[in-house]
Amino acid sequence: MSKPSIGRPVRKSTKSSGKGWISILLLIALGGGGYYGYNFWQELEMERRGEEAARNAGLNADKRLAEEMARLAAEKEEQDRLAEEEEQRRLKAEEEEALRKKKEAEKTSDAQKTEEGTSKDTPPAPDAEPAIPQINGEPSIYDKAPPLHGANTNDSSRRKAFNKRLDNLLEKHDFDVFERAMSAKVQAAMKEYTANGRLTYGHYKNRPNLVLTVELCYLIRSCGAATVAEIAAMKGNGIDTRGIDFFEWLLRDKSRPLHVFMQNFAYQRALPGNMAHALKQLYTIWAETDEEEDRSKYANLAIAASLITPDISNAPSSYRNEDDRILTISEVCAYLRENDSKGKLVTNLKELTVSQLLHVVDVRLP
16 A cells, blocks of 8 residues: 655545535525525414404404493393382372372361361351363363373273263364363373473373373364364265364374374474464375275375475476466375385385475475
């Protein structure tokens, strides 16, 4: 074996050197790929976390909404409970007050009887003036009506007695007598349901006899008893088109037409002087509605048409010749009812309020 000569450098093999470079390049490539792969993974993770945060935010919002709705429901339930307790306390106080007055009256009566027994020679005192108005020396049936307020206002006996007065009114057409007698009872009821100078509406609205009496008295006073009696005496064209049938519908139909009429008359700020015209117009539309069930279905339409300005039918129109016949309000209502029943209109007239229907009928007639 020859020895290398002294001073000559030894040359290393190139095979191991090549493998080293390949390893370095491989590590660099893997390192670069790992870097970019890590960035991609980070983007996916950030997107996932964003979606999770949005989902949690939505869940939290739903939870807050549910909690708020539950809180409001609990508050309403508590308010209803307190109102019910207040009503029960008031009714109990009324009963106790009535019982106290009854006992005082009994004591007073007993005292008077005792006094009469001890002073028979004393001449009787003259009779006091009657506290209620009288007709031909006798109180009217309306004066004898039970109060419109108190603990038993809505019981069956009170309702029956009130309906008996309405039957008498529809039979005799004595609207002036009804208004005078029942107005006094309304004033007594209003004192009962007024606190701090304001009407306690929650008590008032739950007394249907009181509500109907207030509305009917105001109608009679605004239109005049003679005008109301004149409408009630209308003969109409048949048995179901008479004025008496109209008032039977106005006062007793389930759609509460008198309440809706008076409410919207006030809401639209109509002139009080136009109420008589509106009532006559409502009767005319009602009488010219052939189908009896349509009178309730389209009550809002009829009421809206009755509330429009009296001279609207004489307003000029660019769609009508001067010689063309002007459609009446009743004809316009009949046209709308017919097309609504056939489904030819864009909307359902039976679902619209009086205020909405005013935009339909309060126009210049073609």
